[in-house]
Amino acid sequence: MSDGIRVVVIGAGMSGLAAAAALCRAGARVRVLEARGRVGGRALTRWLPDGTQLDLGAQWIGPTQDRMYALVAEHGLVTFASAAFGASTLLWGGARRPDPPAPVARVLGVLDEYAAAVDPAAPWEAHEAARWDATTLGCWLRATAGDTDTADYLGRLLAGGLLATGADEVSLLHLLFYLRGAGGTGPLLGMAGGAQQDRIVGGPPALAERMAAGLPPGTLRLGAAVHTIAQDAHGVTVCTGSGRVEGDAVVVALAPALAGRIRYDPPLPPLRDGLTQRMPMGSAWKVHAVYPEPFWRADGRSGVSTSSSGPLTETVDNSTPTSPRGVLTGFSYAGDAAALREMSPARRRECVREAFAAVVGPRAADPIALVEYDWSADEWTRGCFGGVLTPGAWRTYGPRLRTPVGRVHWAGTETATRWAGYLEGAVRAGERAAAEVLAS
Amino acid sequence: MSDGIRVVVIGAGMSGLAAAAALCRAGARVRVLEARGRVGGRALTRWLPDGTQLDLGAQWIGPTQDRMYALVAEHGLVTFASAAFGASTLLWGGARRPDPPAPVARVLGVLDEYAAAVDPAAPWEAHEAARWDATTLGCWLRATAGDTDTADYLGRLLAGGLLATGADEVSLLHLLFYLRGAGGTGPLLGMAGGAQQDRIVGGPPALAERMAAGLPPGTLRLGAAVHTIAQDAHGVTVCTGSGRVEGDAVVVALAPALAGRIRYDPPLPPLRDGLTQRMPMGSAWKVHAVYPEPFWRADGRSGVSTSSSGPLTETVDNSTPTSPRGVLTGFSYAGDAAALREMSPARRRECVREAFAAVVGPRAADPIALVEYDWSADEWTRGCFGGVLTPGAWRTYGPRLRTPVGRVHWAGTETATRWAGYLEGAVRAGERAAAEVLAS
Numbered sequence: 001m002s003d004g005i006r007v008v009v010i011g012a013g014m015s016g017l018a019a020a021a022a023l024c025r026a027g028a029r030v031r032v033l034e035a036r037g038r039v040g041g042r043a044l045t046r047w048l049p050d051g052t053q054l055d056l057g058a059q060w061i062g063p064t065q066d067r068m069y070a071l072v073a074e075h076g077l078v079t080f081a082s083a084a085f086g087a088s089t090l091l092w093g094g095a096r097r098p099d100p101p102a103p104v105a106r107v108l109g110v111l112d113e114y115a116a117a118v119d120p121a122a123p124w125e126a127h128e129a130a131r132w133d134a135t136t137l138g139c140w141l142r143a144t145a146g147d148t149d150t151a152d153y154l155g156r157l158l159a160g161g162l163l164a165t166g167a168d169e170v171s172l173l174h175l176l177f178y179l180r181g182a183g184g185t186g187p188l189l190g191m192a193g194g195a196q197q198d199r200i201v202g203g204p205p206a207l208a209e210r211m212a213a214g215l216p217p218g219t220l221r222l223g224a225a226v227h228t229i230a231q232d233a234h235g236v237t238v239c240t241g242s243g244r245v246e247g248d249a250v251v252v253a254l255a256p257a258l259a260g261r262i263r264y265d266p267p268l269p270p271l272r273d274g275l276t277q278r279m280p281m282g283s284a285w286k287v288h289a290v291y292p293e294p295f296w297r298a299d300g301r302s303g304v305s306t307s308s309s310g311p312l313t314e315t316v317d318n319s320t321p322t323s324p325r326g327v328l329t330g331f332s333y334a335g336d337a338a339a340l341r342e343m344s345p346a347r348r349r350e351c352v353r354e355a356f357a358a359v360v361g362p363r364a365a366d367p368i369a370l371v372e373y374d375w376s377a378d379e380w381t382r383g384c385f386g387g388v389l390t391p392g393a394w395r396t397y398g399p400r401l402r403t404p405v406g407r408v409h410w411a412g413t414e415t416a417t418r419w420a421g422y423l424e425g426a427v428r429a430g431e432r433a434a435a436e437v438l439a440s
Numbered sequence: 441m442s443d444g445i446r447v448v449v450i451g452a453g454m455s456g457l458a459a460a461a462a463l464c465r466a467g468a469r470v471r472v473l474e475a476r477g478r479v480g481g482r483a484l485t486r487w488l489p490d491g492t493q494l495d496l497g498a499q500w501i502g503p504t505q506d507r508m509y510a511l512v513a514e515h516g517l518v519t520f521a522s523a524a525f526g527a528s529t530l531l532w533g534g535a536r537r538p539d540p541p542a543p544v545a546r547v548l549g550v551l552d553e554y555a556a557a558v559d560p561a562a563p564w565e566a567h568e569a570a571r572w573d574a575t576t577l578g579c580w581l582r583a584t585a586g587d588t589d590t591a592d593y594l595g596r597l598l599a600g601g602l603l604a605t606g607a608d609e610v611s612l613l614h615l616l617f618y619l620r621g622a623g624g625t626g627p628l629l630g631m632a633g634g635a636q637q638d639r640i641v642g643g644p645p646a647l648a649e650r651m652a653a654g655l656p657p658g659t660l661r662l663g664a665a666v667h668t669i670a671q672d673a674h675g676v677t678v679c680t681g682s683g684r685v686e687g688d689a690v691v692v693a694l695a696p697a698l699a700g701r702i703r704y705d706p707p708l709p710p711l712r713d714g715l716t717q718r719m720p721m722g723s724a725w726k727v728h729a730v731y732p733e734p735f736w737r738a739d740g741r742s743g744v745s746t747s748s749s750g751p752l753t754e755t756v757d758n759s760t761p762t763s764p765r766g767v768l769t770g771f772s773y774a775g776d777a778a779a780l781r782e783m784s785p786a787r788r789r790e791c792v793r794e795a796f797a798a799v800v801g802p803r804a805a806d807p808i809a810l811v812e813y814d815w816s817a818d819e820w821t822r823g824c825f826g827g828v829l830t831p832g833a834w835r836t837y838g839p840r841l842r843t844p845v846g847r848v849h850w851a852g853t854e855t856a857t858r859w860a861g862y863l864e865g866a867v868r869a870g871e872r873a874a875a876e877v878l879a880s
Contacts, residue, residue, distance in 0.1 A: 134608035136831055139579045168574035168611075169832035227667055227703075257717050261701045263667075270723075270781055270816035274823065277697050278830070280717035283710075338836045341710055376710035383714065390718070390830040391576055392609035396778045 004028040006247035007437055008238045010226050010262075013041020014058075014204070014423050015411045016253030017211040018071075018430030023251075024215055026438050031245050032215065033238065035225035035380045038205075039212045042384055043423070045203030048369060052323040054288045055203045056373040057384060058423050059318075062190075062197035064183060065424035067431070072200060075210040079198040083317040084191045085297045089305035089359050093149070100153070103146045107154055108185045110144065114172075115179035121417040123177040124395045133394045137175050138167035153308040160313045160333035161306070162188055163421070164282030164385045169334065171391040181420045191304060195422065196316070204423055225380075230265040231407045249440065251433045253411040255387045256401070257281050258380070264408070272405055275397040278390045279414065281383020283376055285337035287330050287352050289367040294319045294326030296360035303328050305359040311336050312355040328356050328364065341374065348372075386421045387414040402432075404440070409433045444468040446687040447877055448678045450666050450702075453481020454498075454644070454863050455851045456693030457651040458511075458870030463691075464655060466878050471685050472655065473678065475665035475820045478645075479652045482821055483863070485643030488809065492763040494728050495643045496813040497824060498863050499758075502630075502637035504623060505864035507871070512640060515650035519638040523757040524631045525737045529745035529799050533589070540593070543586045547594055548625045550584065554612075555619035561857040563617040564835045573834045577615050578607035593748040600753045600773035601746070602628055603861070604722030604825045609774065611831040621860045631744060635862065636756070644863055665820075670705040671847045689880065691873045693851040693866075695827045696841070697721050698820070704848070712845055715837040718830045719854065721823020723816055725777035727770050727792050729807035734759045734766030736800035743768050745799040751776050752795040768796050768804065781814065788812075826861045827854040842872075844880070849873045 004027040009016045012034035023030045038044075043058040060082065061068040072079060090097050118126045126132065137159050138151070145151035155167025162178060163170060182188045188195050200207060212220050228239040229250055238245045252259045260268075260276025267273070294317060296303045303317030303326075311332050318329035330352060332340050340348050349370050356364035375384040389398065402415045411433035416425030444467040449456045452474035463470045478484075483498040500522065501508040512519060530537050558566045566572065577599050578591070585591040595607025602618060603610060622628045628635050640647060652660050668679040669690055678685045692699045700708075700716025707713070734757060736743045743757030743766075751772050758769035770792060772780050780788050789810055796804035815824040829838065842855045851873035856865030 134576075134578055136574070136576060136579065138574055138832075139576070166832045166836075169830065171608075225703075261703075263665075263701075267817070267819040270814060270823075271778060274720065274723060274778075274816060277720035277822070280714065280830070283714060283836075334832075335836045338711060338714075374710060376714060377707070379707040382717070383710075390609065390720070392578075392606045392774075396606075396723075396775045 005249065005437070007249050007251060008033065008236060008245050008247040009251045009253055010238065011041065011253035011412070012039040012208070012212060012220060013253060013426060014043065014208060015413060015426035015430035016251070017208055018427040019251045019253055019411050019434045020215055020219065021211055022431045022434035023437065024219070026434070028438070030215070030219050031247070032220045033224040033226055033240060033245065034220065034222050037222050039220070040205040040208035042375065042381055043204035043208060044373065045205045046371065048290060048325070050323065050325065052290060052325045052327065053203055053320050054327065054371055055199065055318070056286065057375065058204050059199055060196045061200070061423060062187065062195040063193060064187070065419060065422065067427045068424045071211070071427065072207060075207055075214070077207055077210070078201050080201055080321050082191055082196055082199055083294070083319045084302045084304055085317070086300045086302040088302050091305060091307035091310070091358060093309055094358065101150050103150045104154060107141070107145050111176070111179060112184045115176045115184060118176045118180045120177055120181040120420070123173055124398045126173070129173060129395060132173035132176060133171045133392055135172045136168050136391050137170050137172050140172045141167060149308060156308065156313045156333070157189070157306055161331070163388050164284035164333050165388050166334035169390070170388050171394065173394050174389050177394070178420060181416065181418050181425070201322070226262055228263045228265060229408060236407050249407045249409060249437045251409045251411050251437060253430055253433070255281060255412050255414055257382060257387055259410070268405060271397055272400040272403070275400045278393040278397055279387040280390065281376070281381070282385050282388055283334055283337050284384050285332040285340045285372070285374065288318060288371040289328045289330070289353070289356050289364065290369040290371070291326040291328070291363070291367055293324055295363050296326070299361065301360050303360055310355055310358070311340055311351055315356065315359050328360065330355060341376070404436065409436050445689065445877070447689050447691060448473065448676060448685050448687040449691045449693055450678065451481065451693035451852070452479040452648070452652060452660060453693060453866060454483065454648060455853060455866035455870035456691065457648055458867040459691045459693055459851050459874045460655055460659065461651055462871045462874035463877065464659070466874070468878070470655070470659050471687070472660045473664040473666055473680060473685065474660065474662050477662050479660070480645040480648035482815065482824055483644035483648060484813065485645045486811065488730065488765070490763065490765065492730060492765045492767065493643055493760050494767065494811055495639065495758070496726065497815065498644050499639055500636045501640070501863060502627065502635040503633060504627065505859060505862065507867045508864045511651070511867060512647060515647055515654070517647055517650070518641050520641055520761050522631055522636055522639055523734065523759045524742045524744055525757070526740045526742040528742050531745060531747035531750070531798060533749055534798065541590050543590045544594060547581070547585050551616065551619060552624045555616045555624060558613070558616045558620045560617055560621040560860070563613055564838045566613070569613060569835060572613035572616060573611045573832055575612045576608050576831050577610050577612050580612045581607060589748060596748065596753045596773070597629070597746055601771070603828050604724035604773050605828050606774035609830070610828050611834065613834050614829050617834070618860060621856065621858050621865070641762070666702055668703045668705060669848060676847050689847045689849060689877045691849045691851050691877060693870055693873070695721060695852050695854055697822060697827055699850070708845055711837055712840040712843070715833070715840045718833040718837055719827040720830065721816070721821070722825050722828055723774055723777050724824050725772040725780045725812070725814065728758060728811040729768045729770070729793070729796050729804065730809040730811070731766040731768070731803070731807055733764055735803050736766070739801065741800050743800055750795050750798070751780055751791055755796065755799050768800065770795060781816070844876065849876050
């Protein structure tokens with residue numbers, strides 16, 4: 001073991017932990033530096049006094065996310081099915097509507113067809129890449145959906161629900177990359193059978209904590225924000241406010257926007273630095289309303305909704321089988337999320353309560369608790385779900401997303417070719433970066 | 441004087457120096473911290489052994505840039521007219537063409553009309569702001585220009601030539617903001633009578649050096665890269681690798697992309713941090729070819745050109761009246777610039793020589809010297825001409841461009857409402873930030 005290469009992993013989210021575990025298994029000597037006082041990155045679970053589990057960040061796993069299911073089992077954790085009893089709700093211009101307009105399914109079909117032509121490891125090589133990268137999703141939807149309302153709804157569902165951004169802030173190519181890596185719109189948008197099928201008892205942080213506990217003693221250092229990564233022919237030196245760690249290689253398991261805030265010596269090459277300037281974090285507002293019970297089920301409603309307007313683009317029943325409480329969770333994205341952020345807390349809560357009531361009725365306006373967490377305000381995340389390349393950036397800067405820079409390797413869910421943006425992508429990216437280091 | 445407020449200015453480009461000068465004049469006690477070993481920021485002049493002046497970065501001033509002309513005079517410098525003798529060249533698909541197609545003038549007219557409806561201090565308030573921010577310039581040009589060639593040419597001229605970015609990487613609203621702040625397409629695109637009318641003997645760095653020399657002794661500290669700005673009710677503490685400076689307020693005179701790489705305590709609010717994630721630096725490649733004389737003038741050609749294709753979007757005669765040498769300067773932008781960056785130096789030089797030859801004939805293929813400088817590789821600039829908000833970002837994040845965060849004030853040419861992106865904008869923004877601090 002002591003002959004193993006020395007690797008510094010930056011970030012103890014799922015990606016960094018997966019990288020560290022893989023490196024340790026291969027005999028490397030690993031140090032994990034985490035800026036926060038906890039592991040888990042964009043996954044954070046809070047418990048109400050009555051034991052109700054609230055997943056404030058990443059929370060779902062689903063079919064084909066094989067590495068996550070394997071890790072959950074390996075670490076002795078169990079999953080439960082996401083709640084979805086009854087009919088889902090579609091709010092169209094504020095009123096319930098039984099089904100989305102016909103163009104919705106047609107447009108989703110076109111997207112799936114296009115996505116099949118995209119290699120998620122090299123989206124810039126697609127035959128139509130130039131055109132798709134030059135077109136914002138919003139621009140394409142307005143030209144394709146047939147009417148403005150449908151285009152707006154699909155923009156909310158796809159740019160918002162999948163990427164936590166606005167349809168006019170992202171290229172069609174980026175969405176196609178994302179769709180392809182997950183197997184299409186069906187798996188991505190679905191609850192049972194899709195990416196939102198299961199949750200973890202204890203939440204994803206329970207897994208992160210067990211993964212951290214499985215590392216050799218002394219591997220993990222919390223509260224260690226990295227400010228500089230220096231490399232030369234002999235190795236790397238990673239500097240934090242309280243010291244430096246030397247090694248043979250580094251795995252940066254951070255979103256590109258945050259990786260770009262570290263100082264590199266020598267400086268990053270122009271196109272890699274340019275990438276970090278062009279992959280802002282998505283912007284979501286996730287809010288949990290807790291009720292004595294999931295009362296909507298008695299009305300035959302699932303609590304799952306999407307909406308063509310208003311502050312919340314979608315809601316889910318986020319109750320757990322181990323608690324009698326009902327939990328509705330709402331998601332707001334991009335400009336809508338920014339508008340909520342700008343409100344007074346009282347006004348925002350009122351606005352959110354009204355939005356929940358529109359989905360499951362007036363009882364929703366009176367929750368026991370309303371719990372928010374703003375990842376955009378979190379210094380070590382700065383937005384969620386993840387980084388999204390800006391329009392036109394894939395073709396020029398995309399090839400630098402995973403390409404190592406000397407001894408510096410890049411992990412983080414953004415660099416995954418399967419399930420980028422998800423817990424699964426984080427794990428796969430970490431394990432890929434570990435393999436890359438070991439092979440180098 | 442010793443009773444004056446203490447202000448820390450970060451960055452000794454034109455904006456930071458202008459802020460420092462204004463603050464000192466008002467009796468403030470100022471410290472200027474500059475990461476580099478020189479002042480001048482994105483302005484840098486190199487001298488050939490024979491004395492020929494090559495402005496590698498910012499270089500021009502023109503009518504209505506009153507603060508720049510005043511500063512030049514105040515510091516005992518003089519200007520000279522940019523060289524433009526003879527006819528300019530339009531390369532269309534690689535061949536010379538006497539005039540641009542008719543739609544070009546029409547589209548520029550529409551842009552000027554739209555721009556007149558934009559308040560450069562609040563572009564997000566324009567009546568059509570939502571639509572213009574949701575449309576990339578490329579998307580709009582393809583719908584408006586009538587044919588693809590014209591749309592592509594205008595994209596190169598406007599997104600490239602004015603913003604050093606790609607037409608598909610920027611919103612129509614950002615271009616309109618930029619046009620309005622400068623008075624329209626005429627002043628922006630013109631040489632004599634426009635933004636490229638005059639140059640400074642000695643280059644803009646000569647002015648920066650004199651401005652720095654005019655500050656009280658001990659004000660400026662070079663080689664002082666700031667890594668943290670902390671503030672509380674009592675004041676600010678600015679930390680560099682070699683120490684800390686305390687003050688009552690800070691002026692951050694950096695482009696937002698670089699300002700976002702500093703650590704703030706407390707962290708920046710979400711929307712301000714989000715702005716720094718969404719304003720990448722433009723990407724230009726500027727290359728100077730030096731010849732024994734400006735031979736093109738004898739052929740009646742000005743050396744000024746624009747091209748609808750190829751690596752160089754435009755060239756100018758950058759010779760100076762004090763040297764017999766002829767200097768042609770070429771500009772490449774966005775994806776074209778990235779492609780040049782990716783070539784071997786030998787291949788790139790060949791490529792550039794061919795492009796110059798296409799403008800002024802085969803003699804251009806044999807320069808005495810070819811001088812490049814890549815601002816995207818410069819750790820303390822990371823791209824030029826300046827920061828450009830990504831599509832869809834103005835409406836949500838734009839209002840945070842100038843809004844102070846407690847004791848932290850924002851300068852830099854990106855924050856100007858007149859001539860943003862130019863030396864003039866840098867000076868105006870610095871003086872505005874200084875006034876803001878003094879009023880607070």
